[in-house]
Amino acid sequence: MAFDAIASQAAGAYSQALTRAADAAAQAPRPQGETGEAGFAGFLKAQVQDAIATSRSAEQQSVQAAAGRADIVNVVTAVTEAETTLQTVVAVRDRVIQAYQEIMRMPI
Secondary structure: OOHHHHHHHHHHHHHHHHHHHHHHHHHOOOOOOOOOOOHHHHHHHHHHHHHHHHHHHHHHHHHHHHOOOOOHHHHHHHHHHHHHHHHHHHHHHHHHHHHHHHHHHOOO
16 A cells, blocks of 8 residues: 555544544543643543543443343443444554554655
8 A cells, every 4th residue: 555545544534533532522521730732642642541431431331231230232332332442442553553664664
């Protein structure tokens, strides 16, 4: 695959994820004293925190289902959302590694 195509796909994925992260950050309350990090580091931090929160939600739903206090539809929805989030994180990681490898192959 050509570098231009990879860069274009990565930029599109980054743009979509950044939009979702900005929407989620605007809706989520911030703890006192937290400074908003800008740029790629802030984006990654927000995405990792979102992935962790999604996984915890799925775990809580599963525990409640095991105790007989949760609807199975809610459990399946939470687990599916966590699985999708994990797949997204892995796909972004793979794209970053692929882009890095392409950059390293470029002649100086």
